[in-house]
Amino acid sequence: MTTDVHDPELPGRLLTAERDVLIPLLRSRPDADFALPAAACPGWSVRDVLAHCSAALTRVVEGRLEEGVFSPESNDRDIAERAEWTNAQVVDELERGMTEAGPLIAEAGGKLDALALGEWVHAGDVRDAFGEPGAYGGPGxxxxxxxxxxxxxxxxxxxxxxxxxxxxxxxxxxxxxxxxxxxxxxxxxxxxxxxxxxxxxxxxxxxxxxxxxxxxxxxx
Missing domain, CATH: 3.30.1050.20 (Nonspecific Lipid-transfer Protein; Chain A)
Structure with a gap:
């Protein structure tokens, strides 16, 4: 395993690699699939997982990382705020976040690296819910x-x-x-x-x- 674990650009590369495979997959799925339960995240649907992921990255992009962010209560509020959005709007926001958050995570000096890893794991949760092979694998x-x-x-x-x-x-x-x-x-x-x-x-x-x-x- 030769990847430099101290490389500040590593989280951004992970997000970009995952964006390039996840977003086309999401755009190819019917709306009904977004209502599937995400077994890895009890109580959440696929859409809830995606809304959580897109909201978290948008907070990074917009610099809204106030105290208490990413708590269970904050996550629930983020999901609720997107309840009236279409699935396509959630995917659009996720794509933007996966594209723009990398440099900002690098600037944070390691404090937000776990967020990029968590986004990738959640992408695996979504693939797992879809029954896709290699859910926690791929180019990332x-x-x-x-x-x-x-x-x-x-x-x-x-x-x-x-x-x-x-x-x-x-x-x-x-x-x-x-x-x-x-x-x-x-x-x-x-x-x-x-x-x-x-x-x-x-x-x-x-x-x-x-x-x-x-x-x-x-x-x-």
Whole structure:
């Protein structure tokens, strides 16, 4: 894994890569699909997830990052404010945010990097709701993995060595703790993302030693 995890442009590249695959997918789906439940986000529909994502990026673009933003209450208000919008309007706002937010996230010096990673995870939630293959993958995956490494290191998360079936080099996530050997993960990268994002995973498709699944959730 050779992507520079300290590159300030990394979140913007992730958003751009995801925009180029997600927006055409959304524009190709009928309105009925936006009402599908997003299983990874209990109580939310696909449209709710997209409205939350578009609102969050618009706040970055417009500099509206007041105290309490991105709390559950703030997220609910953002979704409610878009209740009368068409699905196309929500997608338009999301496209604008994914296009314009990257440089502003870079200027924030790392404080908003997790937002870009969260947007990518939510895109996976939407694809998962649609039944699309490779929901938590695609061209943005290398950038997402690099941001995941960065986030686990900055939060001094538990150390983990990941041998990925679909990535040539292993990942070393979390803090360096001399007195604690790193946990070990063997499996595919999409399942690793699901574990760190607190999403459901299929039993038996991976190996995890030295840590419990719930300990990996970096968004909890």
């Amino acid at each position: 995956l290398p950038y997402a993995l690099a941001l995941l490494v960065r986030r686990t290191q900055e939060r001094e998360h538990l150390p983990l060595h990941a041998d990925l079936d679909d990535v040539d080099e292993p990942l070393r996530l979390g803090a360096i703790v001399p007195q604690r050997p790193p946990a070990r993960y063997i499996g595919d990268s999409a399942t690793l993302v699901r574990l760190y994002a607190g999403r459901p995973v299929k039993a038996g498709g991976y190996e995890l030693a030295g840590a419990r699944e719930e300990e990996l959730n970096v968004f909890g």
